[in-house]
Amino acid sequence: MxxxxxxxxxxxxxxxxxxxxxxxxxxxxxxxxxxxxxxxxxxxxxxxxxxxxxxxxxxxxxxxxxxxxxxxxxxxxxxxxxxxxxxxxxxxxxxxxxxxxxxxxxxxxxxxxxxxxxxxxxxxxxxxxxxxxxxxxxxxxxxxxxxxxxxxxxxxxxxxxxxxxxxxxxxxxxxxxxxxxxxxxxxxxxxxxxxxxxxxxxxxxxxxxxxxxxxxxxxxxxxxxxxxxxxxxxxxxxxxxxxxxxxxxxxxxxxxxxxxQYLPYLGFGVSACSFNGKERKTNPYTIEGYLNEAEPLIEKLSPADTLAEYIFMGLRTSQGINLEIACKRFNVDIKKRYEQEIKECQSKGLLQVDAGETSFSLTEFGMKFGNQVFEKFL
Ligand code: SF4
The missing domain is CATH 3.20.20.70 (Aldolase class I)
Known part of the structure; x- marks a missing residue:
């Protein structure tokens, strides 16, 4: 599995x-x-x-x-x-x-x-x-x-x-x-x-x-x-x-x-989130709401949502996005799908693609201006 x-x-x-x-x-x-x-x-x-x-x-x-x-x-x-x-x-x-x-x-x-x-x-x-x-x-x-x-x-x-x-x-x-x-x-x-x-x-x-x-x-x-x-x-x-x-x-x-790495987790208590890869459930934000069983917020995530969130989260790390894992998980060739965006960020010195072209990540400069990169993929 x-x-x-x-x-x-x-x-x-x-x-x-x-x-x-x-x-x-x-x-x-x-x-x-x-x-x-x-x-x-x-x-x-x-x-x-x-x-x-x-x-x-x-x-x-x-x-x-x-x-x-x-x-x-x-x-x-x-x-x-x-x-x-x-x-x-x-x-x-x-x-x-x-x-x-x-x-x-x-x-x-x-x-x-x-x-x-x-x-x-x-x-x-x-x-x-x-x-x-x-x-x-x-x-x-x-x-x-x-x-x-x-x-x-x-x-x-x-x-x-x-x-x-x-x-x-x-x-x-x-x-x-x-x-x-x-x-x-x-x-x-x-x-x-x-x-x-x-x-x-x-x-x-x-x-x-x-x-x-x-x-x-x-x-x-x-x-x-x-x-x-x-x-x-x-x-x-x-x-x-x-x-x-x-x-x-x-x-x-x-x-x-x-x-x-956008992996599934469970959350318990006020404002806690659970995520199963397709859906996010968020508990009520207040203690009173939680104690009185107010309904949690359920967000059903489309394949486009999950892919964008996966890239957004992964790019925060120094490892960045592994293209093979992403392809296996989302059945999409990220490099092809975001060719323009990746090239543009690369030309500004914000993103780097590793020598074997197996992953891409923020540069040191990109870590400082991460938002400029994230908005391209969201
Ligand atoms: S109020 Fe202060 S101690 Fe409490 S969660 Fe916020 S930052 Fe942390």
Whole structure:
């Protein structure tokens, strides 16, 4: 069976946070009571129990608890969800089991408990190593707590630790971004997600930027930050395996890769998506909607939709699009179908076709201006 005909990953969404960060537009909600968390846990376990699989589940399917802040949910509730996944046969022999955590919401005990349940990878949302920036972002932790969290995760024998950072936030400078990145790299972190800030609609950040209360760094400064991040991490032996993701060899996130390879997955909880290769199902965005069983959104994808999405996702990675696999999967000769588009992007230095003409991918320059390429294929 081809890998695109099997479930390759399971996502569980925990939509709770202690406090909402100014820039955040994820499905995450602050200060929810224990009662709501208990109800949510029961609901998500019910969703897992009732799941009827129309696809073979790869026993090694990756597991990812994301949010929100999964580490805000009390251990007893995480344990319940893990047990539901195991009972249902969705957690068999996963190769990678990740939990996202906020440095302000973990303890040595909770980290031990995650390891005991089988989590083998932890992803810390740290964003910056400058206290003033963390405060301006509305983060609940300090730089010192972030370092302590990494240390604690190591003591709990997490060997795969990932850190998220942001650049381009109001108040950030090339100097502060350099310092944050260097500090994290010095901790021996093997996987880094470094995101350029996007000012999302209807966030407090958007209002503050619009009213001039906060000023975004200028284009030149953001460009310098981007160039520094890329150059520095490559120098430090990281491989940029996706536009915003860097890893030491063998440390790439298997779970992230399955999304970019457009492989099937299941999602449980608020706003979680499931994808079977032909259809996408998205759960309600609010906790109330989810608890009250509002209908999920079903998108039936045409062959043209899936092909375009496959190219869009695949081009984000350094591997790009393998033409033979694409042909087998979609029964289409991509090089022929998009001859014009590929040539045009190649002539602008945005795309490269490998010497054997077996794949095409973004160039280093193309990674910076990915949108110019993606719009040609969508
Ligand atoms: S901790 Fe993460 S999910 Fe929660 S509000 Fe901040 S950015 Fe959003």
């Amino acid at each position: 081809n890998k695109w005909e099997q479930i390759q990953g399971i996502y569980v969404h925990i939509p709770f946070c202690l406090q909402k960060c100014l820039y955040c537009d994820f499905a995450s909600f602050a200060q929810k009571s224990d009662k709501t968390m208990a109800k949510y846990t029961d609901k998500i376990c019910g969703e897992i129990n009732q799941h009827i699989s129309d696809m073979y589940i790869n026993p090694q399917a990756t597991i990812y608890f994301g949010g929100g802040t999964p580490s805000v949910l009390p251990i007893k509730y995480i344990e319940k969800i893990v047990a539901a996944l195991k009972n249902k046969g969705l957690w068999q022999k996963p190769t990678e089991v990740t939990i996202e955590a906020n440095p302000g919401t973990i303890s040595a005990e909770s980290l031990q408990a995650y390891r005991h349940m089988g989590f083998n990878r932890i992803s810390f949302g740290i964003q910056s190593m400058q206290d003033s920036e963390l405060k301006a972002m509305g983060r609940i932790h300090t730089a010192r707590e972030a370092l302590a969290a990494i240390e604690m995760a190591r003591s709990a024998e997490f060997t795969h630790i990932s850190v998220d950072l942001i650049y381009g936030y109001p108040g950030q400078t090339i100097k502060s971004v350099t310092n944050s990145l260097e500090t994290i790299v010095k901790q021996g972190i093997k996987h880094l997600s470094v995101y350029g800030l996007v000012v999302e609609e209807d966030t407090p950040l958007q209002k503050k930027v619009e009213t001039g209360e906060l000023l975004l760094p200028g284009e030149d400064d953001s460009g310098d930050m981007y160039d520094f991040i890329e150059k520095y991490l490559i120098q430090q032996q990281y491989r940029r395996y996706e536009i915003s993701n860097y890893a030491l060899e063998g440390e790439e996130s298997k779970h992230y890769l399955l999304y970019w």
